[in-house]
Amino acid sequence: xxxxxxxxxxxxxxxxxxxxxxxxxxxxxxxxxxxxxxxxxxxxxxxxxxxxxxxxxxxxxxxxxxxxxxxxxxxxxxxxxxxxxxxxxx
Amino acid sequence: xxxxxxxxxxxxxxxxxxxxxxxxxxxxxxxxxxxxxxxxxxxxxxxxxxxxxxxxxxxxxxxxxxxxxxxxxxxxxxxxxxxxxxxxxxxxxxxxxxxxxxxxxxxxxxxxxxxxxxxxxxxxxxxxxxxxxxxxxxxxxxxxxxxxxxxxxxxxxxxxxxxxxxxxxxxxxxxxxxxxxxxxxxxxxxxxxxxxxxxxxxxxxxxxxxxxxxxxxxxxxxxxxxxxxxxxxxxxxxxxxxxxxxxxxxxxxxxxxxxxxxxxxxxxxxxxxxxxxxxxxxxxxxxxxxxxxxxxxxxxxxxxxxxxxxxxxxxxxxxxxxxxxxxxxxxxxxxxxxxxxxxxxxxxxxxxxxxxxxxxxxxxxxxxxxxxxxxxxxxxxxxxxxxxxxxxxxxxxxxxxxxxxxxxxxxxxxxxxxxxxxxxxxxxxxxxxxxxxxxxxxxxxxxxxxxxxxxxxxxxxxxxxxxxxxxxxxxxxxxxxxxxxxxxxxxxxxxxxxxxxxxx
Numbered sequence: 087x088x089x090x091x092x093x094x095x096x097x098x099x100x101x102x103x104x105x106x107x108x109x110x111x112x113x114x115x116x117x118x119x120x121x122x123x124x125x126x127x128x129x130x131x132x133x134x135x136x137x138x139x140x141x142x143x144x145x146x147x148x149x150x151x152x153x154x155x156x157x158x159x160x161x162x163x164x165x166x167x168x169x170x171x172x173x174x175x176x
Numbered sequence: 177x178x179x180x181x182x183x184x185x186x187x188x189x190x191x192x193x194x195x196x197x198x199x200x201x202x203x204x205x206x207x208x209x210x211x212x213x214x215x216x217x218x219x220x221x222x223x224x225x226x227x228x229x230x231x232x233x234x235x236x237x238x239x240x241x242x243x244x245x246x247x248x249x250x251x252x253x254x255x256x257x258x259x260x261x262x263x264x265x266x267x268x269x270x271x272x273x274x275x276x277x278x279x280x281x282x283x284x285x286x287x288x289x290x291x292x293x294x295x296x297x298x299x300x301x302x303x304x305x306x307x308x309x310x311x312x313x314x315x316x317x318x319x320x321x322x323x324x325x326x327x328x329x330x331x332x333x334x335x336x337x338x339x340x341x342x343x344x345x346x347x348x349x350x351x352x353x354x355x356x357x358x359x360x361x362x363x364x365x366x367x368x369x370x371x372x373x374x375x376x377x378x379x380x381x382x383x384x385x386x387x388x389x390x391x392x393x394x395x396x397x398x399x400x401x402x403x404x405x406x407x408x409x410x411x412x413x414x415x416x417x418x419x420x421x422x423x424x425x426x427x428x429x430x431x432x433x434x435x436x437x438x439x440x441x442x443x444x445x446x447x448x449x450x451x452x453x454x455x456x457x458x459x460x461x462x463x464x465x466x467x468x469x470x471x472x473x474x475x476x477x478x479x480x481x482x483x484x485x486x487x488x489x490x491x492x493x494x495x496x497x498x499x500x501x502x503x504x505x506x507x508x509x510x511x512x513x514x515x516x517x518x519x520x521x522x523x524x525x526x527x528x529x530x531x532x533x534x535x536x537x538x539x540x541x542x543x544x545x546x547x548x549x550x551x552x553x554x555x556x557x558x559x560x561x562x563x564x565x566x567x568x569x570x571x572x573x574x575x576x577x578x579x580x581x582x583x584x585x586x587x588x589x590x591x592x593x594x595x596x597x598x599x600x601x602x603x604x605x606x607x608x609x610x611x612x613x614x615x616x617x618x619x620x621x622x623x624x625x626x627x628x629x630x631x632x633x634x635x636x637x638x639x640x641x642x643x644x645x646x647x648x649x650x651x652x653x654x655x656x657x658x659x660x661x662x663x664x665x666x667x668x669x670x671x672x673x674x675x676x677x678x679x680x
Contacts, residue, residue: 122389
């Protein structure tokens with residue numbers, strides 16, 4: 087079975103540029119829409135890049151701001167100033 | 177000269193490490209008396225890694241922002257009669273189960289993490305447990321605030337705290353948390369932090385809350401998702417606890433595996449209530465319990481346990497049985513509540529023809545064969561004026577405390593019964609999973625407060641059903657019985673009629 091890294095965000099304005107950047111930066115990412123929420127799955131690893139989000143919103147953004155729209159996630163988390171990554175080792 | 181700005185990882189280390197000290201006038205073992213007896217061996221507490229590097233100052237900043245957003249929505253919902261936008265007042269019954277059966281457990285989690293935050297020797301996990309303790313308190317408070325608005329109009333929520341400690345089905349989640357909180361701090365962290373938060377709470381807070389959104393309950397979905405953003409942090413704490421314990425010493429593996437087996441099974445049984453909420457209590461549905469199980473346990477849990485396989489940890493024992501039960505648990509639970517509607521603080525109903533078709537489509541292997549005939553028979557009995565009530569008190573499983581209504585693996589027409597003898601007494605169980613848990617710690621579970629036993633022993637107000645309902649503080653005729661004919665229904669129908677009058 088392929089290990090799936092996953093993140094679920096609220097379906098709100100603040101989250102849309104983040105969702106867009108995930109889809110642009112993670113080839114093969116799959117979107118599941120639920121009322122009020124968006125779940126994005128990607129095999130093995132999924133990354134959110136600070137510069138990619140900032141480019142879309144036109145202002146500075148820190149990966150910790152994700153707390154405001156985060157619902158759930160799956161994978162081992164690696165977080166730093168410039169990225170927020172979820173991955174499985176297997 | 178300006179110092180170079182520290183990166184997140186360095187900043188976090190500076191803010192969270194080296195804050196503790198070795199005690200000098202009391203031995204460390206006396207200051208931390210509970211972190212050795214479970215047999216867990218820790219060589220190096222400093223090897224603890226927090227995946228979310230959230231320092232206290234950012235924690236307060238983000239939590240304050242989340243609270244502001246949440247309370248803006250709650251105020252607006254209450255101020256603008258948001259209740260009128262619900263799909264149906266039937267939906268409110270899921271909220272009743274939430275405030276009586278889930279919110280009190282948020283408070284129990286708060287207390288449990290306060291305990292773990294005090295009694296773990298390492299500073300990293302102590303800080304993480306304290307943050308989680310604050311989060312859980314926030315969840316209890318925001319849920320009480322949100323649901324208090326429903327309590328102004330609908331029945332069944334007025335005595336949620338009193339009922340939580342007494343009512344038969346609420347002993348299921350209560351005993352789950354009592355069990356976790358009376359364990360040692362490491363077992364508590366595995367029970368709640370890992371098994372419950374990581375493996376199972378997605379099933380409650382993601383599809384169910386999305387269902388709340390779909391049914392027009394913008395207050396509940398907002399507290400649900402606001403809480404869930406904390407849960408993501410808790411999930412990473414849960415996975416970190418597991419990795420940390422397994423990396424520290426090989427002797428920890430069998431202990432941790434046993435806890436994972438136990439708490440997976442305990443959690444799966446508790447979440448049967450959520451299965452029923454999703455499949456029967458949401459008037460508009462987004463996905464079935466079985467589909468949610470497939471996404472969040474089979475796929476999500478599968479990826480997780482594959483990853484943890486490098487430490488030798490295996491999928492929880494009886495996970496195949498739980499997956500098979502995903503075809504049955506919601507139907508069997510709803511059938512139990514239908515039969516005991518006179519003793520439940522929320523309303524029940526039979527699924528409509530359209531709802532049964534949805535259930536058939538979602539459960540092709542089980543619904544038409546095993547459950548549709550039963551619901552159709554009960555519907556006919558209602559029509560004939562012979563609505564079926566079960567007037568006996570059910571035998572309860574001594575571990576999960578759920579009435580013994582579940583069926584044998586591989587045979588959905590035979591009720592499963594297991595038992596163990598302990599000190600000359602016979603104890604009953606609904607499943608091999610629950611029996612194993614008892615057999616591992618019979619001294620603990622022999623003390624279970626089983627609601628039916630307590631009634632028979634005369635501890636619950638008296639010997640008759642009205643006596644017991646009075647002891648529950650139940651408002652008989654309003655809180656209990658079918659939705660059809662309830663004061664809730666009458667109120668809702670009046671609201672709908674008023675809307676139609678205005679519209680015409």
